[in-house]
Each structure stands twice: as C-alpha cells, then as structure tokens.
Amino acid sequence: MLKNVVTIVLEEVHPFELGVACEVFGLDRSEEGLPVYDFAIAGAAPGPHRTHAGFTVDVPHGPERLAEADLVIATATDIRDEYPPRIIEALRAAAERGARVLSICSGAFLLGAAGLLDGRRSSTHWRHAAELARRFPLTSVEPDVLYVDEDPVITSAGTAAGIDACLHLVRKLQGAEVARGIARRMVVAPHREGGQAQFVARPLPQEGGDSLAGLLDWMRHHLDQELTVEQLAARVHMAPRTFARRFQQETGTTPHRWLTGQRLLFAQRLLEGTTEPVDVIAARCGFGNAATLRHHFGRWLGTTPQAYRRCFAGT
Known part of the structure; x- marks a missing residue:
C-alpha cells in the first residue's frame, strides 16, 4: 500500500x-x-x-x-x-x-x-x-x-x-x-535504473555524429531484436571497446543493463495494458521466452510477470 x-x-x-x-x-x-x-x-x-x-x-x-x-x-x-x-x-x-x-x-x-x-x-x-x-x-x-x-x-x-x-x-x-x-x-525521465552511475562524463549528449542519442532511440524501437555490442558498435562506426566506453560515458551504465531495463519497462507496459500471453510479451520485448522474462522480472523487480499483471492490469 x-x-x-x-x-x-x-x-x-x-x-x-x-x-x-x-x-x-x-x-x-x-x-x-x-x-x-x-x-x-x-x-x-x-x-x-x-x-x-x-x-x-x-x-x-x-x-x-x-x-x-x-x-x-x-x-x-x-x-x-x-x-x-x-x-x-x-x-x-x-x-x-x-x-x-x-x-x-x-x-x-x-x-x-x-x-x-x-x-x-x-x-x-x-x-x-x-x-x-x-x-x-x-x-x-x-x-x-x-x-x-x-x-x-x-x-x-x-x-x-x-x-x-x-x-x-x-x-x-x-x-x-x-x-x-x-x-x-x-517533465522528467520516467525511469532511471538504480545501478546507473550518479554522474556521467557527458551529462548532456553532444549534437551531431558524436552523440549516441540517435542510436538509443533506434534501440528503443528495436527491443525485440538481438542487439549485441558488436552490432550496435557497427551502426555508429566504432570499435566495440570504444563503443562500450562511449556508452558508459553517455548513459552511466552498460549496453546490456540499459537494454534489459528498457525491455523490462516495455514488458511492464504490455502487462498493464494488454491481455497478450506472457510468451508473446517476452518475444516482443526481446527476452525470447517467458522463462527469461520471469528471470529478469524476479531479479530486477522482485516479482513475476503474472503477479505484476494481477496487481496493475488496467491501472
């Protein structure tokens, strides 16, 4: 309560x-x-x-x-x-x-x-x-x-x-x-994951090709796809190690943790606002199957997708 x-x-x-x-x-x-x-x-x-x-x-x-x-x-x-x-x-x-x-x-x-x-x-x-x-x-x-x-x-x-x-x-x-x-x-961001760093090297992304803002937006619209560091680095024409370092500088976290957080946020929205089966939601969010979604839900949110839906569906 x-x-x-x-x-x-x-x-x-x-x-x-x-x-x-x-x-x-x-x-x-x-x-x-x-x-x-x-x-x-x-x-x-x-x-x-x-x-x-x-x-x-x-x-x-x-x-x-x-x-x-x-x-x-x-x-x-x-x-x-x-x-x-x-x-x-x-x-x-x-x-x-x-x-x-x-x-x-x-x-x-x-x-x-x-x-x-x-x-x-x-x-x-x-x-x-x-x-x-x-x-x-x-x-x-x-x-x-x-x-x-x-x-x-x-x-x-x-x-x-x-x-x-x-x-x-x-x-x-x-x-x-x-x-x-x-x-x-x-007028604030709806979610910043707790493990994110308190401060980042670039609190305001630079304009132009030096910023990852465009890539982050693209990632949010392709959460259902397998997104590896190598693939993401190639999209912005960087070496994987350079990309991982730049991502940490701009977001305060790693690509994997950022993606997991965004996928969980999307899963929460689908559980609240749709009646789609958990397997379908897991696939749409990029987790692949219900077991993987349940694993991340338990680790990050301390509950299960079904329990979350029972509490918040239709709120």
Missing part, C-alpha cells in the same frame, strides 16, 4: 530535496486518473524550520505523525553528530510496523542513526559516501549508484536521484503507468 506519506525535515532543511518529496507525493493529480496521497511534513516539533537557502518552512506536525505513514521520507539536511531522539524513535517504530522508509541524499545519515541501514546496502551523495561508511560500518555503502532498494529501506544519492528513487517506489507499488503519469507531469 502507498497512500499515507510523511516527509521528515530537520534544520537546516535543503529545499530542493524537500521539494522532490512534495512534487512526487504532495500534488493532487486526480484529474489525470493518478492517485492522491495523504501527504504531510513532520519535524522534531511543529513550527518554522530554517533552510540553508535563508528562508523558513512551516512544519505543521511533530514525530507522532509518522505513526500513520505507509512511507516515511528522510530528506537532506546538514549532517550532525546527534539526531532528535523523538524522531529516531518514531522512525524505528514506523519501520517496525511495516512502513517503507526512503532517504534522499544526506537523509541516509538519519536512517543510519536509527539503525535502519545495519546489514543493508545503502547509498548517498557521492561526496558523503565515505563518511556514511565510516559512521555506520554495518552498512555496505555503494558510492556510485543512483539509489539502492533494500526493501523496506530505500536510499538514494543527491538531488535528482531522489526523484528517481521516489518514482521507482511508485512504479514498484502502483505500476509503471502511474509512475509515467507522475513523471510526465514533472
């Missing part, structure tokens, strides 16, 4: 990361058939909270509001040696009763202070990764990825990676169509 969402803020509040949570979960998009969340902001105590940008944010709720949450979001704040005990207790209690917990950027330190990262993989902004690992040695910090899903705890890197983590959770719990609808309103 994903209905009641509470965002924790602590001084100094980082406005952009707070805005991410508000934008994804705090707007009424019911006129477009999208879900409406019971969204609230809570702090150690109600009242105005300073931001590092020089203005204040009115926080209407204290830690008791976390008792109702299906999802608790810890947004970025200044890293500190101690966190408010009432927030720590409320956060632990929420996790113990089954709420999901998601951190954006330095919000991971709050989760670490509550013990929620122990025994789990985690992520944060690359600048803070070493400090997170030093403070909380029982977590395995992945310093380069956008987000890590260790259900029920999700941790994400800085700034825009929080959007990716939030949309990932929406997609996981409410289907790809809902996530796409929210992303469309936000």
Whole structure:
C-alpha cells in the first residue's frame, strides 16, 4: 500500500530535496486518473524550520505523525553528530510496523542513526559516501549508484536521484503507468535504473555524429531484436571497446543493463495494458521466452510477470 506519506525535515532543511518529496507525493493529480496521497511534513516539533537557502518552512506536525505513514521520507539536511531522539524513535517504530522508509541524499545519515541501514546496502551523495561508511560500518555503502532498494529501506544519492528513487517506489507499488503519469507531469525521465552511475562524463549528449542519442532511440524501437555490442558498435562506426566506453560515458551504465531495463519497462507496459500471453510479451520485448522474462522480472523487480499483471492490469 502507498497512500499515507510523511516527509521528515530537520534544520537546516535543503529545499530542493524537500521539494522532490512534495512534487512526487504532495500534488493532487486526480484529474489525470493518478492517485492522491495523504501527504504531510513532520519535524522534531511543529513550527518554522530554517533552510540553508535563508528562508523558513512551516512544519505543521511533530514525530507522532509518522505513526500513520505507509512511507516515511528522510530528506537532506546538514549532517550532525546527534539526531532528535523523538524522531529516531518514531522512525524505528514506523519501520517496525511495516512502513517503507526512503532517504534522499544526506537523509541516509538519519536512517543510519536509527539503525535502519545495519546489514543493508545503502547509498548517498557521492561526496558523503565515505563518511556514511565510516559512521555506520554495518552498512555496505555503494558510492556510485543512483539509489539502492533494500526493501523496506530505500536510499538514494543527491538531488535528482531522489526523484528517481521516489518514482521507482511508485512504479514498484502502483505500476509503471502511474509512475509515467507522475513523471510526465514533472517533465522528467520516467525511469532511471538504480545501478546507473550518479554522474556521467557527458551529462548532456553532444549534437551531431558524436552523440549516441540517435542510436538509443533506434534501440528503443528495436527491443525485440538481438542487439549485441558488436552490432550496435557497427551502426555508429566504432570499435566495440570504444563503443562500450562511449556508452558508459553517455548513459552511466552498460549496453546490456540499459537494454534489459528498457525491455523490462516495455514488458511492464504490455502487462498493464494488454491481455497478450506472457510468451508473446517476452518475444516482443526481446527476452525470447517467458522463462527469461520471469528471470529478469524476479531479479530486477522482485516479482513475476503474472503477479505484476494481477496487481496493475488496467491501472
């Protein structure tokens, strides 16, 4: 279930990361058939909270509001040696009763202070990764990825990676169509796979023949075909090793992982919007057969195609 969402803020509040949570979960998009969340902001105590940008944010709720949450979001704040005990207790209690917990950027330190990262993989902004690992040695910090899903705890890197983590959770719990609808309103990419690098050598592809943008578009329209690195490199007149290196620079991931992610997104759309058999969907998406599709669904999404269809068909 994903209905009641509470965002924790602590001084100094980082406005952009707070805005991410508000934008994804705090707007009424019911006129477009999208879900409406019971969204609230809570702090150690109600009242105005300073931001590092020089203005204040009115926080209407204290830690008791976390008792109702299906999802608790810890947004970025200044890293500190101690966190408010009432927030720590409320956060632990929420996790113990089954709420999901998601951190954006330095919000991971709050989760670490509550013990929620122990025994789990985690992520944060690359600048803070070493400090997170030093403070909380029982977590395995992945310093380069956008987000890590260790259900029920999700941790994400800085700034825009929080959007990716939030949309990932929406997609996981409410289907790809809902996530796409929210992303469309936000004018952001509907999906960036969590294992993608936090930063790439070319954040904006260059114009002309030096960019792989045209090839990526072609690949999206030919997912049903066998696409090897050698074949793709030949299309852009590169040696395979040069192509693989350039692909990593422009996308932050490998050709194989990028293709698998795109094929799974297409499979999710077909499972939600058609009644085609799973074997047919597997072939259309380039997985070849239902067994291979089930394998990737289980590995990437933690479920089966049939279970996904039962949950999200017609949403």
